[in-house]
Amino acid sequence: MTSKKKGAGISGNGAKQNYRQSPDYVRTSTAAAMTLKFYPGKFHRGARLDALNLLLSYESGCYARCGYCGLSASRKPEEDSFIRVDWPEISVDEVIERTKKHGKHLQRVCVSMITHPKALGDCIKVAKRFRDETNLEISALIGPTMIQGRQPLEMLKKAGVDHIGVAIDAATPELFEKFRGKGVRGPHKWEHYWEVLIDAVDIFGKDYVGVHLIVGLGETEKQMIELFQQVRDAGACTHLFSFYPEGGSVMEKWPRPPMGHYRRVQLARYLIDGDMGRFEKMKFNRKGQLTDFGVSKAVYEKVVSAGEAFMTSGCPGKDGKVACNRPYGNERPSEKLRNYPFLPDSDDIKDARAQLKEY
Amino acid sequence: MAVRSVSVGKMKFPLDRRYYKGRGAHVWLFADKDGTVKLGMDSFLTENAGFLNYIQLDKKSAVRKGSSVGSFESAKFVSRIYSPVSGKVVGVNQDILKNPRKINRDPYKSWIISIKPDNLKKDMLSKDLLGDPEAIKDWIIEELKKSESMTETVDYLKKADGGPRNRNKCRGK
Numbered sequence: 001m002t003s004k005k006k007g008a009g010i011s012g013n014g015a016k017q018n019y020r021q022s023p024d025y026v027r028t029s030t031a032a033a034m035t036l037k038f039y040p041g042k043f044h045r046g047a048r049l050d051a052l053n054l055l056l057s058y059e060s061g062c063y064a065r066c067g068y069c070g071l072s073a074s075r076k077p078e079e080d081s082f083i084r085v086d087w088p089e090i091s092v093d094e095v096i097e098r099t100k101k102h103g104k105h106l107q108r109v110c111v112s113m114i115t116h117p118k119a120l121g122d123c124i125k126v127a128k129r130f131r132d133e134t135n136l137e138i139s140a141l142i143g144p145t146m147i148q149g150r151q152p153l154e155m156l157k158k159a160g161v162d163h164i165g166v167a168i169d170a171a172t173p174e175l176f177e178k179f180r181g182k183g184v185r186g187p188h189k190w191e192h193y194w195e196v197l198i199d200a201v202d203i204f205g206k207d208y209v210g211v212h213l214i215v216g217l218g219e220t221e222k223q224m225i226e227l228f229q230q231v232r233d234a235g236a237c238t239h240l241f242s243f244y245p246e247g248g249s250v251m252e253k254w255p256r257p258p259m260g261h262y263r264r265v266q267l268a269r270y271l272i273d274g275d276m277g278r279f280e281k282m283k284f285n286r287k288g289q290l291t292d293f294g295v296s297k298a299v300y301e302k303v304v305s306a307g308e309a310f311m312t313s314g315c316p317g318k319d320g321k322v323a324c325n326r327p328y329g330n331e332r333p334s335e336k337l338r339n340y341p342f343l344p345d346s347d348d349i350k351d352a353r354a355q356l357k358e359y
Numbered sequence: 360m361a362v363r364s365v366s367v368g369k370m371k372f373p374l375d376r377r378y379y380k381g382r383g384a385h386v387w388l389f390a391d392k393d394g395t396v397k398l399g400m401d402s403f404l405t406e407n408a409g410f411l412n413y414i415q416l417d418k419k420s421a422v423r424k425g426s427s428v429g430s431f432e433s434a435k436f437v438s439r440i441y442s443p444v445s446g447k448v449v450g451v452n453q454d455i456l457k458n459p460r461k462i463n464r465d466p467y468k469s470w471i472i473s474i475k476p477d478n479l480k481k482d483m484l485s486k487d488l489l490g491d492p493e494a495i496k497d498w499i500i501e502e503l504k505k506s507e508s509m510t511e512t513v514d515y516l517k518k519a520d521g522g523p524r525n526r527n528k529c530r531g532k
Contacts, residue, residue, distance in 0.1 A: 030434045034409065039410065040410070041407065041410065041433050042435070043436060044435060044437055044438075085434045086410075086434070333433075334432050
């Protein structure tokens with residue numbers, strides 16, 4: 001069950017294939033495909049996926065052109081990964097059947113829209129299916145550009161969605177415009193994303209909206225952390241990703257953010273989202289690098305030693321702990337982890353401590 | 360002439376080679392007529408590893424039995440490749456290094472490294488190097504019971520060959 005090449009639906013011998021589209025079909029992450037036993041393989045260090053990530057899929061693909069994204073309309077068609085891995089196309093019927101068979105430990109499913117006219121309606125249809133046929137909590141990662149007014153959000157809530165993801169991705173309006181808006185001839189607007197975010201918090205509640213942000217698109221640590229505070233003050237949470245250059249994308253030759261940069265931003269996010277710290281109390285050097293977290297030594301030590309700050313941030317499960325843990329979503333399993341999908345052990349925490357001091 | 364093999368579910372283990380179980384290796388060893396041996400990954404290992412993205416070999420000219428010769432990596436898993444013999448490295452399959460997914464397509468045609476053993480006769484006597492079909496089957500079934508990662512693991516166990524070893528007591532997850 002391999003994903004179709006973008007925009008073609010053409011098999012290797014030139015024969016046209018019927019494209020299998022949403023709402024009947026979705027693309028699953030490699031981790032979800034492995035968890036549901038569509039793909040072989042196991043997770044390094046005994047990691048386990050606790051939330052299924054599903055992506056709506058259309059022959060015409062995503063209409064946006066975000067510079068870093070594997071789904072971008074500007075990406076070379078022979079490249080087909082998204083966030084580093086394959087996303088095989090599978091029928092929703094089969095996903096639900098296998099969820100019941102192999103996914104007893106699963107806590108949540110996330111249905112991601114792409115920028116496509118059918119995406120909102122299909123997101124609602126797929127969410128309803130999971131609501132009616134499984135006991136998973138349901139998140140929707142929405143494409144705000146396809147959402148006008150409050151009604152779509154209310155419809156998602158009625159369909160069983162209890163958490164909303166808003167992928168703002170970029171830390172500043174300038175970077176947003178550069179990589180998602182006019183800079184790439186893309187349709188997205190920073191102001192509209194924020195309008196939808198505020199509506200989502202109003203409809204779904206405080207702490208029920210997660211903003212996706214990607215570290216390493218050219219922002220300083222200060223800029224990213226300031227945005228964390230703005231999001232928190234608006235009643236939402238932040239979910240962090242580390243930029244990974246997708247082959248064939250506009251940014252395929254961009255470097256990944258340095259580990260020290262990522263770790264500091266990650267810890268700051270944890271403090272702010274947990275209401276243990278605030279941006280205004282943090283200190284930065286001239287390069288915009290974080291030099292003081294603005295909390296007492298005791299708080300700093302407690303948080304770092306616990307290790308939870310270095311885990312993947314995402315939507316929670318029924319137990320309140322992070323379910324969307326995206327194992328090895330940001331790096332190869334042979335590399336140092338940026339987001340731990342499990343509680344880091346003492347060696348991992350030792351590494352993280354050292355990384356926090358890398359400038 | 361077709362090579363005989365032993366099957367466990369959908370996995371096959373050709374009997375023209377040995378299987379190294381030391382260190383959980385799941386490496387096969389094929390003895391060439393020129394006295395060298397070729398090493399590769401068995402189908403249990405490729406199922407566990409998932410679709411391979413990288414094979415990397417250590418820069419060594421000599422290896423010891425049980426030591427690592429390199430690593431394999433998929434999107435979500437990484438581990439080492441262990442040698443069942445001591446000897447000199449005499450060849451590397453560059454095509455496989457560039458196209459590791461060929462191992463998933465056919466693990467037994469895809470050798471990774473070739474070694475000239477110091478003492479193959481002695482190494483072949485090791486209890487960790489299996490050639491007997493029943494011993495291979497028993498080992499793989501035990502590994503399956505421990506592993507949660509197989510595609511349709513329960514089906515594999517149910518489809519295991521019948522007879523006294525039919526796993527009525529198996530509890531696949």
